[in-house]
Amino acid sequence: MNTEHLVKLVIHSSLTGSLLAVLILVAGRYLKSRVKARWICLLWFVLLFRLLIPYIPNSPLLLYKVPETININSPEVIEVPQTAWLNPVRGALPEGKPTPYDIMFVIWLSGALLMLFYMLILNFIFIRRTKRGHPVTDAHILEILNECKREIGIKKDIHIVSLGTIKTPAVLGVFKPLLLLPEGVPSKLGDNDIRNIILHELTHLKHNDLLADWIIGLTLTLHWFNPVIWHAIKMMRSDREMACDEYVLSHLKDEEIKRYGQTILNVLDIYARPKAVPGLVAMVESKKEFKRRLERIIVYRKGTRCPKFFVMLLVIFLAGFTGVNAYEIQSAFRSSPAHCMPKSCCDPRATFAYSYTDATNVIEGTDAAMITDIRSYGKLTDGVETFIVVEVEYSLASMEDARLCIMFNNSSDSSEFIHEGTIPVSEGIGKYVFTIPLTPVIHEEGTPFSLQCCLHVNNRTLYAQEKELKVQPRSQPYP
């Protein structure tokens, strides 16, 4: 693996993730009124999974760059020495000048490490700050805590700490959870409010929201450069908050539901006093979010109908869409720039329509073939043997004397012939991958090495594509 591959991997997974994020945002907007928030969180989980696990390898092929042939018809194969398949073939890496991919990799890595340290350090300092607080030993509050623990079903020991430096109740710590209350909660807020607060925070614990936060943090470390992902994460957190509200509400009686909304406002009122110069954007954002949350609280009805089936279907669809795009992922690793998505075989550019008459009939048909990809394994280096892989999709109307023939010329000197291979085809439609051993040779330094690839089908030249490939000069002196 080199930097180019890594960079492409990151970019590719980030792009797919962005697309997925947009899909989820759109789906979420449609679903939110009909479905419990926790199902939307399931959708977000799919996104996180996709962002963190970018490559589902078909096999460890990547490390060895052994070509993978997709052989639908298994026609006769162009002979490749058997040993060549097993030996990893790598072009010699040029020394000296860093490629643009090297630079991008360094930038990405620095950003990722910075984010990681930033989060770890902040977290560490925050935890230390909690030591400034006073443990809450008020029997009354502890009683409420125990009641709530029983209701939600949490058995872990939870300590309550009163902290002067926070403005909102919070919960902290995956293994030894700590419930943080702003100073003065017992005196300034009523029993009902305290109960709602504790229920809300305990729900976060129950849903493992803190663990999820670490996973989100890791994701942001990897995808720190992608604003779409940042926005998606923000939406994700707000959806999780709503799922938390929902869960608490499911444990409250009807008349207590409105008072839950009031608890939130009471906490805001007492503790979250305005800053001297509030950031205007943040104000608008948070007010919107609060409105949404309050509306959702009021609209909540016990036993809301939730079309589980529909959402599960969506989850499966999204998971499938993101998980198994092996072809696309492989493309990300190709070192030569040529890459075309497979198009339908009947691309008019590469079709040959014919008609002729035999003794009694007019015979018409269309042969089509298209080179869908040309690539090399590893960098091409002068004098180093490697493979060129050409993928061809074809569709033949006439099976009379059907052959696929591929020919390579060095197009800077078109007489220099490199390789020709012919395969008989036995079916009308198919895909074949040619794997051709090749030793590129540069005669003069700086001469580009071009490959001209001609596809003959049934004796007609259907498609000729010229491809200029970069060949690295040898690192050792020429003999």
Next chain:
Amino acid sequence: MRKVFSITEAEWQVMKVLWKNSYCHASKVIEELEKTTGWKPTTVKTLLSRLVKKKVVTFRKENNAYIYTPTVSEEECQEAESESFLNRLFNGSCNLMVSRLIHANKLTGEDIQELRLLLDKLDGREKKE
């Protein structure tokens, strides 16, 4: 005009002892802190002198012993701390690792009133249905 100061974690532990017993002998502070932190007397004395330099603590001499007393209340310290730039930074970014009841705290009093009215309105609307 509020004093601007920043107190480190270690200094905070010392302050906590002082806030609990407003007039303290150095030896008392050392004794208390040894229980919880195990710091040596020299460490505690260094911290005390740093706090005195920051003017958060003053002292008087009484029969050959120094008595220390804090000049700011705990509440004031907490307040200053929560307004500090660092704290705002933490609260904003620690969002990721700490789950909270409410995330934003930049709403004005009017905003909160507006939200209360919204809550009542929504509730009223619901009741009618």
